[in-house]
Structures are given as structure tokens and as C-alpha cells.
Amino acid sequence: MYALIDCNNFYASCERVFNPSLNGKPIVVLSNNDGCVIARSNEAKALGIDMGGAYFMIEEALKKHNVFVFSSNYTLYGDMSQRVMNTLAEFTPEIEVYSIDESFLNFEGFELLGDLKIYGTTIRNTVFRNTGIPVSIGIAPTKALAKLSNRIAKKNKEYNHVCVLDSQEKIMAALKITTVDNIWGIGRAYHNFLLNHGIQTTYDFVQQPEEWVRKNMSVVGLRLHKELKGEKCLELELVAMAKQNICTSRSFGRYLTDIDPIKEAMSNFASRCALKLRKDKSVCTLVQILLHTNKHKPDQPQYFVNKVITLPVPTNSTIELIQASLRALDLVYKPGYRYMKCGVIVSGIVPEDRVQQNLFDTVDRSKHNKVTTIMDKLNKSLGADFVKVGSLGVTKQWHLKAEKLSQCYSTRWDEIIVIK
């Protein structure tokens, strides 16, 4: 058996932990740049606020209903996630952290511990006591069924947030009450496709012949089909695989036309990518930049461009990645456009101890390594970007909007909560 533990309305719940006066009140959390709604408390959902709605279009309505609005605070959510996962790890040796707010746990053989419903409830209570975050738990024989079970636990009050699908009858009943658009792995396109073929519930879906599923939905769909019938196809991924791409991109807080502030933004994003690489003990061989105008304004001149630079030797040096990004920017930048977004993607990622050297390489990398090591050390103890490369700049014209940001209660000494 597998358990899927999912935090309820995670970002909204994080905001509540340190501000309990928000209990019972409607809360929404906005995306970067305060762009659109990406998390809602139950009270906000009940008001009919949609996921993904543009903030500027619903701002008035939110005010009218006294909805509390927050900019996303990933420092806080990341730290809270870590606390939840640490607690979960105490309950099983095998845990796959699937996303910032979800984990799969291997419950194989746990039936011997007694009723899984009781065990799940213990986990839920412990996570809440340790972190203040409410979770829902779905338990079933495969990962896809655990997902489905989790959804039932969350949507139906009578389960008290823990649902166990441990018999064929329970599984069949669960398949019948779950429509196909709520299956993990079925998105909008497949949903429409299935509806066109008269398939509405998950039960209808598992009745289809495997060849038909394979033909129309590729091996991914077939795997899902088998999983929903109780045949295990997806294993727990206990060790996080090395990433194939690392991307840092942002919309700007306002339009940029001059190249200089864009250079500043690009330098910052390249620097972030370098830091992420070093954290993973990896290096990259390709740097790609992207630069966009505002796609939501079709009446304005549009320019979308990507540029890839191949590095002579794989690296995670902040300095080299900034240089490559700025070189790429120079090649594609055109004046006269109102730019809205840019970013840096690094790929061709390999472990840093398996670097293929280049015979004609002239850069003294040991020097770069010394510099970045010291930079990382200082920034870790004194705060992000305490020491940085000059091209990261100080004007911050590109900075995103975050007008409703809460404090970093758990990661900054000067923002720690004070109890009077």
C-alpha cells in the first residue's frame, strides 16, 4: 500500500500558522508579481473565487468580501514544507517528496501495525501538532489510486481527511464517483477526448480495452489505466533524480525597453541558476536565455526570442553563466519593444565531479571556484545576495511586485514572531 499525504490549501495554511486571527477567514495567495490567484482557503473557495484568476480583475470583489490577500512568500512555504516532510519521514523509511506540499509514503506491510485508517489519523495529527499544517491522506495499492483516494479524503467530510481503499469494493466505488477530469494524469486535452468517447467516470475509463488506451493516450495513459485497475506500474522514487533543466525566469514589475535593466535582470537570473547548480553539485553545458514582450497585449508589437549558448567547458560559475547570458542577450535584443519577461535556462547538466575538460580551455576555474565558494558561504550566513557580482546591479527596475508579502517568520531573525 501507498499513502499520499497532501497539505490542505498549503500556501494559505502557511500564512495562517503564524497569524491565527486568519482562522475561519477567506484567504488567497497570489502568484509572483501579484499576478493571479494560486491558492485559496476553503472560505475563499466557498465565495466562488477561481484558481488562476487575474488579481487586477477581481481585486474589487475580494475587497468587498473582506478576503485577505497575500503575495507568495516562497521562503516561508519552502521552510514549512521542509518541516512537514521531516515529520512524515519519521513514519516510514521510504518517502518520495513529490512536490512542495505532497509526499508518497510506502506503507508496504504496515497492515501489521493495525488499522491503516487509525495510523493515517495519527500521522495527520502529528503533522498538525508539529507544524500547524492540516493534511489529507489517501491510502491505496498504487500511486494513482492513492492520489484518487486522497481526493476523496479531502472532498468528503465524513472521512475526516483520511481515506483507505483496501478492498476491491471500495476501489470500485471510488472509481465510480470520480469523474475523469479529476484523475492524476488526465489534463484538459485528454478530458475532452474521453468525453467525446462517452467516458465520464474513472470506472468508465478502466473498462476500456488496453490497446485502445495505448493507441490514443500513449504508454503514459496505459500506465495510468493499469494503475487505476490496481496494477502497480509506478514505483516510489526515493532518490531525487538530478534535474535536466534549471530555469529562472520572471515577469518584470513593469515594462522595460532599454537593454541595461534587462541586463541586470538577466544577470540576476543567471546568478540564481548558478547557485541552484552548485547546491546540486552539478555543472551545465548549455545556457539558454529567453526574452518576451507581453503576450496578453496582442495590439502591441510582439517579440519572443530564445538564444542558446554552448559553453566550452561545463561550469557552475556565476561569472561564466552571467557572461554567457549577457552575450546571448546582446545577440537577440532589439530596441523599440516593451519587454515584459526574461529568463535563463541551463541544461546539459552533469555532476561536477564528472566534467569533461577541454584541451584549449584558458579560464582559470580554480579561481572561480574559490570566489563562488566564499560568496556562497557569506551569503548563507549573512543573507542572500550579501555579496554579489557587480552586473546584478542596484537599480532593481525589473523587480517584481509583491505588495502583500507576509514576514519570513521562520527563516529571518528580524522577522521572527513576537509574543507579547
Next chain:
DNA sequence: TCTGGGGTCCTAGGACCC
């Protein structure tokens, strides 16, 4: 004024090899 960011996997088709 204002519409997020960061990922994965699979497939088809083209270019190229012998």
C-alpha cells in the same frame, strides 16, 4: 497599469550514418 514559474515525459519527423 495589472494575467506565475518551474518542471517531466513521449512522439513524430527530419537529418544523418552505414
Next chain:
DNA sequence: TCTGGGGTCCTAGGACCC
């Protein structure tokens, strides 16, 4: 009439996830 067969690698695009 008829124009080989068997591969690899890369890219773009589409599907999906949180």
C-alpha cells in the same frame, strides 16, 4: 511496374504535473 534496410540523434510540439 520498379527506387533497401536498419539504425541514431536531435528538435519541436504536445501532453501532463505542482
